[in-house]
Amino acid sequence: MRVRKKKNLTWLILLAFITSWGSSCAVPQPPKPRVLLPAASYPNYQSIAGVTVAVIPFDPNRDLYSAPNDPNPRRPDFNWFTAGVCPTRLIFNNDGDVTFVVNPRQITCTDVRGVTYQPYGPREAGDAVVASEAFGAHVRGALAGALLGAALGAGLGAALGGIAGGGRWAGTGAAIGATAGGIEGLFLGSVASRAQMESNVRRLIFQKMLRTAKVGKGMFHEGLVYFPRVTITSVRVLLADAYSEDVLEMNIPVVMPLQTPLPEVRKEDTQTQGEQPNP
Secondary structure, eight states, X not given: OHHHHHHHHHHHHHHHHHHHHHHTTSOOOOOOOOXXXXXXXXXXXXXXXXXXXXXXXXXXXXXXXXXXXXXXXXXXXXXXXXXXXEEEEEEEEEXXXXXXXXXXXXXXXXXXXXXXXXXXXXXXXXXXXXXXHHHHHHHHHHHHHSTTHHHHOHHHHHHHHHHHSTTTTHHHHHHHHHHHTTOOSSOOOOOSSHHHHHHHHHHHHHHHBOOOEEEOTTOEEEEEEEEESXXXXXXXXXXXXXXXXXXXXXXXXXOOOOOSOOOOOOHHHHHHHHSOOOO
């Protein structure tokens, strides 16, 4: 059985190089349209004085950038929560007459025990993730199960995961392979070493973090804050008036998603469930 796996892996690697060479001449794919949804479209939101703020905590079964009504959302390829960080997306819509300043330092969360936390800075968040055992396990599995997944996409990524990792990392291989095909979101992607994976983590954290900005009438702003791994019950946001000393305080109740990955539902299983038994 071990010999057969090695032979299969050899053929898949050869196929990967051939496909990678052929794809280098392919025509670039056009970008996918970005659908902009109002903050009030999301479950956890609050509106005060014309300002609406939505809070989307990390969900291992749904990418942070998936539409809230998407029945088949993309799944993250890495569980950030088990790595000690809860990436949380905040969306701001200002339909009022006042220009407010969004400052990540004025955003906190409260957990089920009533303890309040400030978010990590980008360097702290990166350090917490790369020092975690969850990250080390993900790197080991990704390197074994997603070999050359970036070259061939989700299909071979899953196949290589099944062969090299005995099936355990097939899902990771598929996710990483698909990431290289242009999927946007909080995805680490395919790597050849731990150092590259660490670089991907820090790059993503910095790239997607919420930045200080003035949000005027009719404007939109969003980004991620990186709370510690706690069960969040509310998020407090202080918005300063850009041209006075007034401050708007918002306390958004939050229902945390289940932080346990659910089993993948295969297409054939869905079809089978929909079929009616013969009389």
